Amino acid sequence: MTAALAIPVNPTFVQRLAGLDQAQRLRLGVGVVLFVAIGIIGLVMGRQAEYRVLYANLPDKDGGAIVAQLTQMNIPYQYGAGGGAILVPADRVYDARLKLASQGLPKGSVTGFELMDTANRFGMTQFQERLTFQRGLEGELTRSIQALSSVASARVHLALPNQNGFFRDQQKPSASVLVSLNAGHTLDRGQLAGIIHLVASSVPEMDPKAVSVLDDTGKLLSTPAEAGGGLGADAQQLQYVQQIEQLYSSRILDILEPVVGRENVRAQVTAELDFSQTESTSELFKPNQTPDASAIRSQQLMESGAGGSAAAPTGVPGATTNQPPGPSSAAINGAAQALSPNGGASGALGAGGRRESVVNYEVDKTVRVVRGGTGMVKRINAAVIINHQTTTDAKGKATTAAMSDAQLEKLTSLVRETVGFNKDRGDSVNVVTAPFTKEKVNVDPLPVWQQPALLDLARSLAWPVGTLLFGALVLLGVIRPALKVMALPVTAVRSERLGQLDAIEADEPDRPLLAAPNTASNQPLELSSSDLALEDARKLTRDNPAAVANIVKTWINGEAPA
Numbered sequence: 001m002t003a004a005l006a007i008p009v010n011p012t013f014v015q016r017l018a019g020l021d022q023a024q025r026l027r028l029g030v031g032v033v034l035f036v037a038i039g040i041i042g043l044v045m046g047r048q049a050e051y052r053v054l055y056a057n058l059p060d061k062d063g064g065a066i067v068a069q070l071t072q073m074n075i076p077y078q079y080g081a082g083g084g085a086i087l088v089p090a091d092r093v094y095d096a097r098l099k100l101a102s103q104g105l106p107k108g109s110v111t112g113f114e115l116m117d118t119a120n121r122f123g124m125t126q127f128q129e130r131l132t133f134q135r136g137l138e139g140e141l142t143r144s145i146q147a148l149s150s151v152a153s154a155r156v157h158l159a160l161p162n163q164n165g166f167f168r169d170q171q172k173p174s175a176s177v178l179v180s181l182n183a184g185h186t187l188d189r190g191q192l193a194g195i196i197h198l199v200a201s202s203v204p205e206m207d208p209k210a211v212s213v214l215d216d217t218g219k220l221l222s223t224p225a226e227a228g229g230g231l232g233a234d235a236q237q238l239q240y241v242q243q244i245e246q247l248y249s250s251r252i253l254d255i256l257e258p259v260v261g262r263e264n265v266r267a268q269v270t271a272e273l274d275f276s277q278t279e280s281t282s283e284l285f286k287p288n289q290t291p292d293a294s295a296i297r298s299q300q301l302m303e304s305g306a307g308g309s310a311a312a313p314t315g316v317p318g319a320t321t322n323q324p325p326g327p328s329s330a331a332i333n334g335a336a337q338a339l340s341p342n343g344g345a346s347g348a349l350g351a352g353g354r355r356e357s358v359v360n361y362e363v364d365k366t367v368r369v370v371r372g373g374t375g376m377v378k379r380i381n382a383a384v385i386i387n388h389q390t391t392t393d394a395k396g397k398a399t400t401a402a403m404s405d406a407q408l409e410k411l412t413s414l415v416r417e418t419v420g421f422n423k424d425r426g427d428s429v430n431v432v433t434a435p436f437t438k439e440k441v442n443v444d445p446l447p448v449w450q451q452p453a454l455l456d457l458a459r460s461l462a463w464p465v466g467t468l469l470f471g472a473l474v475l476l477g478v479i480r481p482a483l484k485v486m487a488l489p490v491t492a493v494r495s496e497r498l499g500q501l502d503a504i505e506a507d508e509p510d511r512p513l514l515a516a517p518n519t520a521s522n523q524p525l526e527l528s529s530s531d532l533a534l535e536d537a538r539k540l541t542r543d544n545p546a547a548v549a550n551i552v553k554t555w556i557n558g559e560a561p562a
Contacts, residue, residue, distance in 0.1 A: 024481075024482050025482075027478055027481070027482055028478070028479060028482035028483075030478065031474050031475070031477075031478030031479040031482070032479060034474045034478070035471055035474050035475055035479060038467055038470050038471040038474065039467075039471065041467060042463065042464060042467030042468070042471070050089065050090045051078050051087040051088060051089060051090065052087060052088070052089075052090045052093050053080065053085045053086070053087055053093075054066075054077070054085075054086045054087060054088045054093055054096055054097065055085065055086050055106060056080070056085040056086075057085070058085075058086065058106055062105065062106035063086065065105055065106070066086060066100060066105055066106060067086065069099075069100060069103060069105060070086075070088070070096065073096070073099060075088055075089075075092055075096055076088065076089060130160075134158055134160055137158060137202065137203070138156045138157065138158055140202075141156040141158075141177075141198070141199055141202055142154050142155060142156050144198060145177065145179065145195055145198070148191065148195075149182075149185070150181055150182060150185035150186065150187055150191065151179050151180070151181060151182070151187075152180045152181060152182045153179075153180045154177065154178065154179045154180070155177070155178045156175065156176075156177050156178075156199065157175065157176045157177075157178075158173065158174075158175050158203065159173060159174045159175065159176075160173050160203070161173060172205060172206065172207060172210060173203050173204075173205060173206045173210070174206070174210040174211070174212075175199045175200075175203065175206065175210065175211045175212070176211075176212045176213075176214070177195060177199060177211065177212070177213045177214070178214050178215075178216070179195075179213065179214070179215055179216070179221075180215070180216040181215060181216070187221060188239070189236050189239075192213060192221055192222060195211075195213055196208050196211045196213060196222055199211050237273075237275050237375075240273070240375055241271060241273055244271045244273065244377070245268075245269045245270065245271050248269040248271065248380065248382065248418075248419050249267045249268060249269045251418045251419065252265075252267040252269070252382065252384060252415055252418055252419070253265060253267055255414050255415070255418050256384070256386070256411065256414070256415070259411070260386050260387065260389075260411075261387075263387075263436075264386060264387035264436070265384065265385070265386050265387070266384070266385050267382065267383070267384045267385075267415075268382070268383050269380065269381070269382045269383075269419065270380070270381040270382075271377060271379075271380050271381075272377070272378045272379040272380075272381075273375050273376065273377055273378060274374070274375070274376045274377075274378045275374045275375055276372075276374070277371070277372065277374055278371070278372035279369065279370070279371045279372070280369070280370045281367065281368070281369045281370075282367070282368045282370075283365055283366065283367050283368075284365070284366040284368065285363065285364060285365055285366075286364040286366075294361050294362070295361065295362040296359060296360070296361055296362075297360040297361060297362050298359075298360045299357070299358065299359040299360065300356075300357070300358040300359075301355075301356070301357045301358075302354075302355070302356040302357075302358075303353070303354070303355045303356075304353065304354045304355075377425075378425065378426075379425055379426045379427060380419050380420070380421075380425075380427045380428075381427070381428050381429075382415060382419050382427075382428070382429045382430070383430050384411075384415055384429075384430070384431040384432070385431075385432055385433070385434055386403065386408075386411065386431065386432070386433045386434075387433070387434070387435065387436040388400040388401055388402050388403075388433060388434070388435045388436075389401060389402075389403060400435060402433045402434075403433045408431055408432075408433060411431050412429060412431040415429050415431055416429050
């Protein structure tokens, strides 16, 4: 019987594990599995790269094309919240964007002339072809307008009438453009005119007046040409005045800041401009000019006489003598000379003869048309304030004092030269000195838990620290108790088990000790060799408790059994 109770002094791990009850073995297994899973998850999450947004708010078509290209480039990707964004590792964001841009992605939801690539379908009517071309043209214009930095999105509607064979009955095309601007951006008159001419130049026979531009609030940005004196012109004039005033103010600051300091001067300029349009026309007539510079318009020679002896013909008979007379060379203010048919002065007339010569010269006239320019400066008023100067004495004490009159006069002269001071025009420049009031801005420091650096550190350490804490909880709460039970001596464990069996036997003496009833057949289970040995030990304990006590005492004292 003593040999039946012999137990190895150094039991193996399997024997210690077998010595645990079913609940303890279950807790140990679950704890080990959880601990291993936590370790694997912590290792994977610790090595996982940080993902950042590559593109957001993409249409489905562009999103599918980008995902396909990322798959071909072997770049891992993830979907953001709601699937509206595509995320890639932070170190590959810019590389992916450049590679996708080289392939024309994302294209956006606007389609242009690529519609014509799939438009050659069999059975397509002429109306469908014309409609596809119009959609492609609208898409290309939309892309061009969206290329402007101030425009977030745009939409173009073209009205292209059908052309017929009658030229008089043909209708002109028109267009409407709806633009959505970025926050804080506006379209000036030059950009608006550029959009209008871009659309008008892209459609044949379209007049720029037939293009209407609206913003996303429904405000009409384009105005007809005949409404030049309306609100659009006034707004443009006001913008021009503001530009002139800012120009003069910046000039004053540029000339004074190097002298008094950057934060020690303020300047405001008020400009009065004349936007009236004037036009004058004048005609100038020059006095009579010299014969060399004059031009003859016409001349007339008249001779009449009563029987005067005619001058005898002279010269050599022939073709040379019969030539017409040459041009007159009469003086402008002198007496007119009678010319002979041969170009020279005629001979003396007879009694009662008369000779008249009339020469008409061109009249010199100069017509000058002068149009006065708009936006001429009528008056400039400049106000400049300078802070008191701060001086430091030999002891290091800082004191502030106003500028002297001589210094103010010098600075006033500089300001006058800068703005182009004109006394006859009524300009005024006023430079004064006064102490500036500096307001102390109390900026409350952010709490420690809201500082960006600490938040980034917490996000980076969240997974490692969380994994470590959870693993420690599983180790100490589940695995450690089972290991402590396994670390106990086998005799102590079995004595505890025997005590439990004694308690069960005292409560239910008729119940089999190691045979659990089978729910199906109500038959006791077959006992193993260890269970039989344990049953023999229990019988020995019941029959001879003194001998069992001596055996246990011998084990505790380390003596060899007899």
